[in-house]
Amino acid sequence: MPMKKHTYNFGLIGNCAYLALIGKDTNISWMCWPRFDSSFIFGSLLDRQKGGEFSVRPSETNFSCNQYYIENTNVLCTEIESVHGRYRVTDFAPRFHQHQRNFKPLMLIRKIEPLSGTPHIKVTCNPAGNYGTIKPARVRGSNHIAYLGLEEQVRLTTNVSLTYILDEEPFVLNETKYLVLTFGEPLEAPLITTCEEFQVKTIHYWRNWVKSTSISNYYQSQVIRSALALKIHQYEDTGAIIAASTTSLPEAPHSTRNWDYRFCWMRDSYYILTAFNNIGHFEEMERYFHYIANVSVQAQDRFQPLYGINGASKLIEKELDLEGYLGNKPVRIGNDAYTHIQNDVYGQVLVALLPLYVDRRFIDAGRVESEKLIYHTLHKLEKYLHEPDAGLWEFRNLKQLHCYTFLFHWAGANAAWKIGQYLQDNTLTELAHRLRQEAASRIEECLDPQRGVYTNAIGSKHLDASTMQLIMMGYLDPNSKLARSHLRHLEKELKTPEGLFYRYRHADDFGTPETTFLICSFWYIEALACVGRIDDAMREFEKILQYTNHLGLLSEDVDAKTGSQWGNFPQAYSHVGLVNAAYRISKKIDRPNFL
Known part of the structure; x- marks a missing residue:
């Protein structure tokens, strides 16, 4: 049955x-x-x-x-x-x-x-x-x-x-x-x-x-709904944006992957700021920047992957005596991921600060206040550049030298270099240039030259959907043979016939993932657009729209076999993915779509 x-x-x-x-x-x-x-x-x-x-x-x-x-x-x-x-x-x-x-x-x-x-x-x-x-x-x-x-x-x-x-x-x-x-x-x-x-x-x-939202006609109503959902996930009092409004909705039935997502993940700053920039909303960007700056200044030795909406650093995980969604236990509040080492966060902060120097909507006062933070963060990036970490997906019992982390070291150093150019600060540009080269050399250690694909970590054969960002963030030339080869290998190993994407297929702390991760499907659509496969990108985008609920709201995960929604809901980052994917496609096409 x-x-x-x-x-x-x-x-x-x-x-x-x-x-x-x-x-x-x-x-x-x-x-x-x-x-x-x-x-x-x-x-x-x-x-x-x-x-x-x-x-x-x-x-x-x-x-x-x-x-x-x-x-x-x-x-x-x-x-x-x-x-x-x-x-x-x-x-x-x-x-x-x-x-x-x-x-x-x-x-x-x-x-x-x-x-x-x-x-x-x-x-x-x-x-x-x-x-x-x-x-x-x-x-x-x-x-x-x-x-x-x-x-x-x-x-x-x-x-x-x-x-x-x-x-x-x-x-x-x-x-x-x-x-x-x-x-x-x-x-x-x-x-x-x-x-x-x-x-x-x-x-x-x-x-x-x-009305003040800048979006194209490409699936405009779906982008508007995602933008409206994303907007109300920002806690305006502090500027924090939470991953989802709920806790403990399972990633798959009885998987025990039930997490509290009512916090702000620093490691997702780049995608959130990109989404608000793509829809032309400055106020939300500015509030979120202030939150990032406040949290970063208060941080001690390390930046955490996530913080409370008030900047709280201790988010102690507890289990509650509740029956759980459809009987799925445990029910958790708090999230122990705050204790994890995720070193991509330093690059995320630096990339988040870059608009202060390249976006003329920000005034000089905001830039001056951020200069110390730039140096502070770049030195942290330097300190932890070669350290294994838990990675984007927050493995609880595994540390590796992750390709995705090195990518954000590269992107963060590149952002710092651009800021140094703006400030005419040779010390900053020289340090950033050296770290950018070091990060690039570590990324290349993740390349499997025989297959023509970047693996998830140095010394690993496993593939990871997050490495699509190598194309989307400009590390790989999207017109290159290697970019196209890399994407084809990811498709072959991680894509389902329905167009959905697994984060990875190897076992983690809780076994092999059972459901696909929606943000990865939107990354795939963006990557397709980047390498010039526009028709493929448009087709895959249309496929993903069937996985909304009756109101156009997206979950975190989808069961590829049944099309079921799972994970916390609504998932702000899934809506971020939709906004960014639609924007990427719209920049490549010149014909409107009013569907």
């Missing part, structure tokens, strides 16, 4: 202060307050009993649903139809400009509208605290319910009968109702007019943001 395709049937909302996943049944299945990395307040995604619930379900068990975004926004609509009638729940996290600032409160607004018939609905609101160990007391107010015992007061303000909510009894929806959940400061303004005003302003904000 063929395995059933697994898809994450959730929509994502957020306002750069928090994120929430909403199921097609209207339940808030995942939401962490007050920060991205806080305990969930609703977490049935990981435990149906301890995770609480916030739903607007029909009284009948049989119903159909349709979920969609209001065009070019992060405002989500879920329409439910049952025997008694049809209604719509509109969910959004308010975000708009107010008093010369971005207004982004810890506030969730749910608007419930009857559309036809006389729908019978039941509103359930039972938040949880401390990852399900705290069940807050419920206190009835005049027009609200206060939930006590959490970090700060959580309040539900509504024009729905409080009795129906507290007793979890169904009622007839014969007029528009509003639910406003707040953390800390409650809603004291008029309910209906405030909700309507906030919805109009939030829609206006997101549509203006999209």
